[in-house]
Amino acid sequence: MEFSARQKLIIDIVKENEPITGDNIAAKLNLTKPTLRNDLSLLTMTGVLDARPKVGYIYSGQTIEPLLFEKLYTKKVDDIMIPAVFIKQDTSLKEAITDLFMYDVGSLYVVNEGKRLVGLLSRKDLLRSVLTNSEESIPVAVVMSRMPNIVTITPDKTILSAGSKLMQQQIDSLPVVEKGTNDKIIGKITKTRIMNHFIEEGIKVKAHNE
Amino acid sequence: MEFSARQKLIIDIVKENEPITGDNIAAKLNLTKPTLRNDLSLLTMTGVLDARPKVGYIYSGQTIEPLLFEKLYTKKVDDIMIPAVFIKQDTSLKEAITDLFMYDVGSLYVVNEGKRLVGLLSRKDLLRSVLTNSEESIPVAVVMSRMPNIVTITPDKTILSAGSKLMQQQIDSLPVVEKGTNDKIIGKITKTRIMNHFIEEGIKVKAHNE
Structure with missing residues (x-):
């Protein structure tokens, strides 16, 4: 069930002015009380308003x-x-793996001087490079995934769209880049972060219902 | 908002018998129609019933x-x-890393003959063993996390409790073990699976509201 824009407005008015009579709510909305009757009944019956x-x-x-x-x-x-944790293109593979453990993250973002994203290294990328017997001294630039083959997201997008991208692309993290800045990176969003967000909200609702 | 047990029952009755009058719903519940008035109003006003x-x-x-x-x-x-993908204790580190890519999973479960869980190898464990220069020929038994230090879950638990465990323990996957079987493993639940579950449900709701 989704509340209508007017119902949400009524909730806000009541929150700020409680207790408030139906007449006064109507006055604030420049509407008549009969017009609001259905909205007020619904909000009362669903228990949002008392x-x-x-x-x-x-x-x-x-x-x-x-x-x-x-x-x-x-x-x-x-x-x-x-x-996000940033490294430079000339960081060695060994240093990068160490960074991954030091900061306890699942991915490292490779940036240039202007903090613009040039590449990405995931735990999987690093493990693959080890499997293929890459020298530990080679720079990460050799093994990283590279722009424009990296899926990014802007901060104004919804959690649902971020999660959909992670799911569809089967990746673990999305660099968050500032809109219209040619990939200036300002953070990241990960599967872990999204799952934790859902679980935290679920725990709150459950505690509330008990 | 959470529907009461009686309201859920009414929804089920209507689903199976629609269209059905209030009197007939009351009869099926051995209740009088006035007793149901509030429930029916609420279900109608919230749009669940028409x-x-x-x-x-x-x-x-x-x-x-x-x-x-x-x-x-x-x-x-x-x-x-x-x-889940299973391996044995004597699998070599190199084979294990290859399996991880072959099956494209984030963790491997080490089991004994009775499919009882004895250890777990995550991408992180494998990368760590590489960083510490372990020989690629050593058996996984040397580097794996070992029972009873592995957090497991049983299939009867809720998604919320599985997600809470993953979040609190900061791990990526939970082996699902059959209840009362001394860790007989029947599957796994991962952060990815839980995030995908939430995102899939979100996409459905969104499509429904549009």
């Missing part, structure tokens, strides 16, 4: 589920992205 | 969100677990 006789509506805060989809999926990449 | 004058209630199928929490979190590990 209607107290002779007092007015108050926000129950009791149900967070109606907005669950939004919290989970339409939040922006910007809200949950995490810092 | 009330057609002189016809009865039909299931709108229009809102899947009220049950979103359940679909996402209270589903069982059993419903989404995937096959």
Whole structure:
């Protein structure tokens, strides 16, 4: 169930002004009370608002589920992205693997002087290079995945679209690049980060329902 | 918002018998129609049921969100677990790394003859063993994580609890072991699988709302 724009507006008004009568809500919206009757009934019946006789509506805060989809999926990449670890093109393979453990990350981003993304090294890339007996002293530039073959995302996109890209491309992380900056990197979003986001929200809802 | 047990029962009855009158729903539940009034109003107002004058209630199928929490979190590990790739203790490090690429997985499970779990090798474990210059011919038994230091889960647990374990333990995969069998392994559940589950459900809801 998704609330309409007007219903969301009513929730906001009640949150800020509680207790508030139906007449006053209607006044704030420049509408008549009968126009709002259905919206107010629905919000009361779903438990989002509490209607107290002779007092007015108050926000129950009791149900967070109606907005669950939004919290989970339409939040922006910007809200949950995490810092990325950068290395340079001439970093050796051995140093890169060490960095991966030092910072305990699943991928390293190779950048140039302007912090523009030129390549990406995943745990899998590093393991593959080892399997093919690459010398540990060769620079990462030799084995990294290279732009423009790297899928990136901008911070204004939704978590759902970031997750869809990770799923469809079967990759573990997406560099977040500033919009219109020719790949200036500002963070990353990973499968782990997205799963943790979903689990954290789930734990909150569960605690709330108990 | 979480529907009550009775409301869920009503939804099921309508799904199976639509169109069905309020009186007939009440009869099937051995209740009077007035007792059901509030439930039926709520189900109608939230759009789950459609009330057609002189016809009865039909299931709108229009809102899947009220049950979103359940679909996402209270589903069982059993419903989404995937096959695991098994190796034996005497597999060489080199063979194990090759298997990881051949099957394109993030972890290998080391089992004994009875398919009981004895160890686990992650991409990270393999990379670490390479970094510390382990010979590629040594058996995986030397470098694997070993029971009982491996966190496992049983198939009857919820996705929320599997995800919480992955998050808290900061690991990428959980072996799924049959309950009461002394670690007989029947599958695995990974961060990737859980993220994909959430994203797939999100895509469905979004398509539905459009």
